[in-house]
Amino acid sequence: MPELPEVETVRLGLRTHAVGRRVQTVTIATDPVSTRRTVRRHDGGAADFADRLTGRTFTAAVRRGKYLWLLTDADEAVVAHLGMSGQFRLGEPGRSAPPHTRLTLRLDDGRDLHFADQRSFGHLLIAPLEPTADGGPGGQGSDAAIVPSVVAHIARDLLDPLTDMGSVASTMRRSGSEVKRLLLDQRVVSGVGNIYADEGLWRARIRFDRAAQGMRADTLRRVLDSTREVMTDALAAGGTSFDELYVDVNGSSGYFDRSLRAYGQEGRPCGRCDALIRRVPFMNRSSFYCPRCQPAGRSASHSTARTRGRG
């Protein structure tokens, strides 16, 4: 479940504990999931990943949407995506590593930085850097106008000052999709996952399956603003944790789960109107909404997707 607030919390931990440190050794667990899946997107595989990273010094911790990367003194990026259950955890030498530890970096201050991942949807790779499309900073944590090649297709996120909310709203209005599907499309705007999409839509009083096409521009702006506000609040709380699958680099849980108004609240009264929150399947997952204050609207047609665009 790591979405933007959770990934940002992890980034802050890496900035404190990994930036400025040199990697002395890289140890990759020998099971097939660790050697194949965790580095599945790294050209050259596990051995090459370890070789290229050994001896490097981290110069910055950067994040765009749910992607996180450490810049190195070799002008490359160690890119990480946490997937569903990926974690970076600091450890003291000699102490046992967390369960499902896939690889461990021994840093030059003598501490270990573990990457653990129960379900292995997360991954790590070393990628070259390229200029950003718009000439702005690559993401939060660095002013350099560069992004890892594998992150180039990810849009700026809702906490990025360079995100043009009006432009995002226009893109959404030109699509033939539902508003939530577009919120979750990382090429449109990044950082939003299932939890914060439902929370943002609840705040904006918009149902997840409303057709974005035909919605008023200011209504879409309200959806984007509400979602940004929820994520800002969640970040202040250290993120949302339901279990041990999301924790920060020190193993601590965030507490924003107490503030959720829609997600996971099926059958409980809406905090605004007392109607019971519903859960329905959508995009192979669940959508939670208030049937009264998020009224049904015109649904997306699916057959009249318009394509235009002018580069």
Add this chain to the structure above:
DNA sequence: CATAGAACCTGTATGC
């Protein structure tokens, strides 16, 4: 090119 759905994983909860 745009869009929709499958596939990738494993631990936990629930049903029979």
Add this chain to the structure above:
DNA sequence: TGCATACAGGTTCTAT
């Protein structure tokens, strides 16, 4: 008690 099934869900890949 044991087995089967559902569910959690972000991204990439594949098919249309």
